[in-house]
Amino acid sequence: MSTSKIKFIFVSGGVISGIGKGISSASLAAILKAKGFRISPVKVDMYLNQDAGTIRPQEHGEVFVTDDGIETDQDLGHYERFIDQPLKRTNYLTTGQIYAEVLRKERSFEYNGEDVEAIPHVTDEIIRRILLAARGSEICIIELGGTVGEYQNAIFFEASRILKLRHPRDVLHMHVAYLPIPAYLGEMKSKPVQQSVRMLNSMGIEPDIIVGRSEVEIDEKRKERVALFCNVDKKAVLSNPDVKTIYEVPVILERQHAGQIVLEKLGLKARKKDLSSWKKLVTKVKRIKSEIKIAIVGKYFGTGAFELADSYVSVIESIKHAGWASGVAVKLAWIDSGKIELHGASELLAGFDGIVVPGGFGSRGTEGMIRAIKYAREKKVPYLGLCYGMQMATIEFARNVAGLKNANTTEVDRETPHPVIHIMPDQEKKLLQRRYGGTMRLGAWDCAIRRGTKMEEEYVASGVLPARGRRVISERHRHRYEFNNKYRGLLEKKGLIISGTTPDNKLVELIELAEHPYFVGSQFHPEFKSRPLRPHPMFAGFVKAVVRSKKPR
Numbered sequence: 001m002s003t004s005k006i007k008f009i010f011v012s013g014g015v016i017s018g019i020g021k022g023i024s025s026a027s028l029a030a031i032l033k034a035k036g037f038r039i040s041p042v043k044v045d046m047y048l049n050q051d052a053g054t055i056r057p058q059e060h061g062e063v064f065v066t067d068d069g070i071e072t073d074q075d076l077g078h079y080e081r082f083i084d085q086p087l088k089r090t091n092y093l094t095t096g097q098i099y100a101e102v103l104r105k106e107r108s109f110e111y112n113g114e115d116v117e118a119i120p121h122v123t124d125e126i127i128r129r130i131l132l133a134a135r136g137s138e139i140c141i142i143e144l145g146g147t148v149g150e151y152q153n154a155i156f157f158e159a160s161r162i163l164k165l166r167h168p169r170d171v172l173h174m175h176v177a178y179l180p181i182p183a184y185l186g187e188m189k190s191k192p193v194q195q196s197v198r199m200l201n202s203m204g205i206e207p208d209i210i211v212g213r214s215e216v217e218i219d220e221k222r223k224e225r226v227a228l229f230c231n232v233d234k235k236a237v238l239s240n241p242d243v244k245t246i247y248e249v250p251v252i253l254e255r256q257h258a259g260q261i262v263l264e265k266l267g268l269k270a271r272k273k274d275l276s277s278w279k280k281l282v283t284k285v286k287r288i289k290s291e292i293k294i295a296i297v298g299k300y301f302g303t304g305a306f307e308l309a310d311s312y313v314s315v316i317e318s319i320k321h322a323g324w325a326s327g328v329a330v331k332l333a334w335i336d337s338g339k340i341e342l343h344g345a346s347e348l349l350a351g352f353d354g355i356v357v358p359g360g361f362g363s364r365g366t367e368g369m370i371r372a373i374k375y376a377r378e379k380k381v382p383y384l385g386l387c388y389g390m391q392m393a394t395i396e397f398a399r400n401v402a403g404l405k406n407a408n409t410t411e412v413d414r415e416t417p418h419p420v421i422h423i424m425p426d427q428e429k430k431l432l433q434r435r436y437g438g439t440m441r442l443g444a445w446d447c448a449i450r451r452g453t454k455m456e457e458e459y460v461a462s463g464v465l466p467a468r469g470r471r472v473i474s475e476r477h478r479h480r481y482e483f484n485n486k487y488r489g490l491l492e493k494k495g496l497i498i499s500g501t502t503p504d505n506k507l508v509e510l511i512e513l514a515e516h517p518y519f520v521g522s523q524f525h526p527e528f529k530s531r532p533l534r535p536h537p538m539f540a541g542f543v544k545a546v547v548r549s550k551k552p553r
């Protein structure tokens, strides 16, 4: 495959993990896209899992799902939100995928009897995959997972070095590293960055750009030191301080001419410049005064607030996007559904303006979720159920409105007399064969929206559907269980509105209730398609209802 005309920017991390390498890469992607280039971002994860679907959420954070149905890292979500572009399977790379392919080739004699070795065979496979992801783009940004100096990511650094050796003018390396300010010193220290760059150097890599992450702006003096000791231009040392909203990062980097610097180094010229919509958003967010309080109810026993934020990034971002569009900031609280089982819903949920039950798996905490949903339904608190949250809402309605005692999902109770949510037959087969990896109902599927429903109204209001005409949307999925059609008639008779199904009417996709300010649940995950400047209709409707019911007319 020819690489002519494609440029590559590798992004590595230094000093500590979790400093927002993904946000820095996504911000650079946003800047370069705004300058008129076609961008392809790639995230590389170092584990041997072939995708993120088989990793525990507390361990991995959110599993982000693409349209073409790969379960990936949350950074792909940031990329999609920052460059407003759906990504594909090829944009996600793991060590597991690389080795699986190398081993497959070895078994089918594709190496013609050669010794199969880390270099060049594994590095070549990495490069092949990067080129595949870059196809059709002009600039490919590859975020290398982990931090420099780890044993398990070294091979990817090697691949980046080899690609640069082959195309010296087309490959850049951006290093994102942390500058600590020890409390007892009260001074920003640059030595750790210098050391992590040394580590890069020892692998034959000279960074072209250094992004310094810190609590505050990096001053000129320290930029000079970093430049001198790390062997980069001073203007290529960029400051990326902590910010209130991540969407400010492109604006901050662009103020330091990040885009121009990168383009110059790549021998490219900007075709346009337009970050004005971002700037407007950031200004707007900073001016927001009023606040809504939203409870996110799930099973969070023993998890810290950081992990929670990580596990539900897209949900959190989606609520924020919708909030900004309605001119409100969102204050989120994590409510452990296990605690609701002990203390009751009104005890824990009074004082919240809206309730969300996000996606989830397994039985623990589900009774608490159901009680939270009953509370939302009866007290007319706006409710949004995402995937598991829709299934739980169906169970709550079946039990408490339709009188189906002990109704449940077979995921929780295999013996339930009323399996209102049950496993899809093909899914059951997969589980029996222990075929767990990448086998859920994944990715984008069409959903036909029923006319005259709240959902039709919201999808039209936000411009996803035209005022008149076709009523089909496409949303992303990740589930094995589904609404049991045997109960459709009965539940509808009792007032449950089925506002969306697959176009063949076989699977229920959306439910809602009338005579409620907002009570909506989706089998799909709308959070994957929300954008900072274009909130998703389900979230937009939810926040609008929250704002409305907060201020009774």
Ligand code: GLN
Pocket: 358, 359, 360, 361, 362, 386, 387, 388, 389, 411, 478, 479, 480, 481, 482
């Ligand atoms: N556990 C449910 C299922 O598999 C819901 C999944 C989810 O919330 N993502 O169908």
